[in-house]
Amino acid sequence: MSEIGNLGPRSVQPAGDDAVLPFEVEGLDVRGRVIQMGPALSSMLARHDYPPPVSKLLGEAIVLGVLLGSSLKFEGQFLLQTQTDGPVDMLVVDFRTPGNLRAYARFDAERVAEMEAEGTLEPAALLGNGILAMTIDQGVHTSRYQGIVSLDGSSLEDVAHTYFAQSEQIPTAVRLAVAEMMTREDGKVAHSWRAGGLLVQFLPQSEDRMRQRDLPGGDAPGGLDDEDEDDDDAWVEAKSLVSTTEDHELIDPEVPAERLLYRLFHERGVRVFDPTAVRDQCSCSRERIVGVLRSFSAEEITESIEDGAITVTCEFCGLKYNFDPAEFLS
Known part of the structure; x- marks a missing residue:
């Protein structure tokens, strides 16, 4: 991964849609990846003709899968899969390095229609309860690594935070956004999908600074609170900046990823690296x-x-x- 340089208002050629852009903010000891998805996402969703709420949910899973899978430093596969009791009982995102991507959703059309009539089509309700499994496969001569986290009515953003706290113990902030776009072309309405995602991780040189506090063990005496620990000031600042990111900023083609990063971190200095293209590419044969x-x-x-x-x-x-x-x- 070659370095492009520090961001300024007009310093870097935009990565554009469907490209993962790695970055680091040395002043805050954080690294991360950002992506805006357009044509690749639309083509994956359009071929299945999902109901819009299902498309949006799968879009979130796709962006999360890309943000996580693009961290692999070797040739391999990252598989994100849900198994739940909700109307959308399975989501599968298959990311193969360096950027081949495929995905699908399995859902109960009648249950989704019922929820739409009742006005209860929140993503967490569509998922229901179950598990989210994330599998890393480096090939036939290596063992697979799998992390599993419970789905209990939380959003995919929240589940990602739980996964990193439990499995990786790296302070991590994730933002996901998906939107259905309607534009008029030659007097006709054109339909497409856009999505965006931002993942930021606290990775200072000192291991003492990056340790994630342990999850409660559940065996403390009644009435005794877990001992509070203060987060590192740099991570508090980084996390606060990420939380200000609006959904429209993540998906707006007029706010490319580089401009978003500059808005968030310019006071601390943000450096970007070569983007990696993501393609709608099935591996079936x-x-x-x-x-x-x-x-x-x-x-x-x-x-x-x-x-x-x-x-x-x-x-x-x-x-x-x-x-x-x-x-x-x-």
């Missing part, structure tokens, strides 16, 4: 599906036949693959 089908028993192959053929549809990109059953029954 005929060869991979053949490998899966060859692992099926003859009985399973027979059960998969419809109208004399086996048809497999990729849940991510919607591409259909047709196979002759005889290829797997010989």
